[in-house]
Amino acid sequence: MRTSALATYQKYRDTATHLFMIRMARFLDWLESPWGASVTMGTSIAAVVLLAVLSSCQSLGVPTPTTFKGKVASAYTTAATLYDTTNTLAQAKVITANDARSVLAQIDAAKLAIDVASSTFAANPTQGQSKLDSVTLALSALQSYLTAVTQSNTQGKLK
Amino acid sequence: MNNTQALQYLLILTQTLALAGAHVKNLASHLAQAQSEGRDLTDDEVAQFKSAAEEARSNLLATLNSLDVESNTGPVS
Numbered sequence: 001m002r003t004s005a006l007a008t009y010q011k012y013r014d015t016a017t018h019l020f021m022i023r024m025a026r027f028l029d030w031l032e033s034p035w036g037a038s039v040t041m042g043t044s045i046a047a048v049v050l051l052a053v054l055s056s057c058q059s060l061g062v063p064t065p066t067t068f069k070g071k072v073a074s075a076y077t078t079a080a081t082l083y084d085t086t087n088t089l090a091q092a093k094v095i096t097a098n099d100a101r102s103v104l105a106q107i108d109a110a111k112l113a114i115d116v117a118s119s120t121f122a123a124n125p126t127q128g129q130s131k132l133d134s135v136t137l138a139l140s141a142l143q144s145y146l147t148a149v150t151q152s153n154t155q156g157k158l159k
Numbered sequence: 160m161n162n163t164q165a166l167q168y169l170l171i172l173t174q175t176l177a178l179a180g181a182h183v184k185n186l187a188s189h190l191a192q193a194q195s196e197g198r199d200l201t202d203d204e205v206a207q208f209k210s211a212a213e214e215a216r217s218n219l220l221a222t223l224n225s226l227d228v229e230s231n232t233g234p235v236s
């Protein structure tokens with residue numbers, strides 16, 4: 001039978017850090033309890049939801065870009081966020097390398113489309129704006145996909 | 160999932176959120192600055208956001224290549 005983390009760390013009770021260690025040990029033991037597991041799951045799901053919320057500038061008090069260049073910068077930022085998110089999820093093996101490659105290819109395509117929209121805007125603002133709107137939608141869809149996959153795989157891991 | 164895995168997993172999620180937050184904060188800073196000065200973003204500023212995306216892409220490629228090495232499959236170009 002496994003010795004509880006609390007029992008292991010209680011021997012440090014006379015050291016200067018004993019309070020911290022015992023509290024940490026209690027926390028670790030609590031995480032393995034049914035309450036801890038359910039709260040951990042809740043925290044993970046909340047984190048996934050937060051990930052989705054991060055994509056919304058308004059929810060964070062970020063000024064909504066009103067100009068074309070502002071929207072282009074916002075689209076590049078979303079692409080950067082998606083690359084980083086895919087990176088950490090792949091490292092954590094929450095998504096497979098193949099899934100990550102598939103997402104990478106789609107973000108690449110979106111990034112290329114942002115470039116095309118920018119070039120088009122100079123000659124034809126309406127068409128450039130329309131192309132950028134399409135890219136923004138595609139990036140939102142990718143965010144939703146990553147959120148859904150993460151949530152699904154998180155629940156699987158926590159069972 | 161044991162407690163160590165749970166903590167590691169939460170740490171990874173926190174890192175993900177921190178990275179995403181840093182990008183959004185940078186965007187917010189530039190947009191607010193331009194707005195307060197009553198101007199649009201400059202081409203240089205837009206180029207910085209593109210560079211950030213390219214850097215993030217490079218990092219992802221590096222991760223995928225290291226995962227490929229682990230699983231003995233071909234590298235991603």
